[in-house]
Amino acid sequence: MKNIFKAFGVLFVGLTLFFSSCEEEQIVYNPVSGQTLASFSTSAKNLPVPAEGNSVNIDITASTESDVARTISVEVDPTSTATPDQYTISNPGIAAGKFVGTITVEGNFDALPEEGATMLVLNLKDVSDSNDLTFGNETVTITLFRKCDEAPTPGEWIINMEDIYGDGWQTTTGNGGPGISITLSDGTVFEVGLCTPYEENSYDCTGFDTVFDSDAPDWTSGSATIEIPDGIESAEWYFPGDNWEEISFSIVAPNGNIVAQGNPGTPAGPIEIDFCAQ
Structure with missing residues (x-):
């Protein structure tokens, strides 16, 4: 009986050492100097545009922070059907010490088609001052269309x-x-x-x-x-x-x-x- 307890004790100590060594080998993510994963917060947005205009904000998340403000760079994908007069893109970027920034897309009612919709496809190209940058969800499609008041004109x-x-x-x-x-x-x-x-x-x-x-x-x-x-x-x-x-x-x-x-x-x-x- 003593030998059984002794053997069990040796096994328990061995398992404890094994799990301890596994815990010591875990990699701890570094939000300051680690690799940066940048991504759009969504892959699609609708933008109904009334006569007075409308805009939509799209968040971009970076997995690391920076002590300086970072610029977000996007480009229009060739598959877009929207023409440059139908929208305006502004890039406020990511503030210092923050992980999330936005871009804003504003629609131009007068330039949009009278019927149907048009598509603006944006690619995420760069987030400045980000370490070893990689991309997650790097494309977003914004669907722009006219939104008109259905109340009849008096x-x-x-x-x-x-x-x-x-x-x-x-x-x-x-x-x-x-x-x-x-x-x-x-x-x-x-x-x-x-x-x-x-x-x-x-x-x-x-x-x-x-x-x-x-x-x-x-x-x-x-x-x-x-x-x-x-x-x-x-x-x-x-x-x-x-x-x-x-x-x-x-x-x-x-x-x-x-x-x-x-x-x-x-x-x-x-x-x-x-x-x-x-």
């Missing part, structure tokens, strides 16, 4: 309407049907369209309500106006359809810009308004 909106056959609108049936509807956030509903000579319209249409006659003025075109007051948060526009593929229309905002159009054959559904043009 004032007079004009809806211009045409029928290429010249017999008014037939939207859901061969004889007539509803017109374009506009539903405001306060519950107000407008309905506009060209009258048809084949049936009595259920709304205050534009045109004539007499039986079709070749001697009467034609039913080819007409315009309607609606007044959208201040404080309206949204307006939903809906087109009921084009039974004979003869109907076209355009919607003009108070500033005079055409913000939506429909051509003969446009299917029934919501009308997409270009809020950036209103």
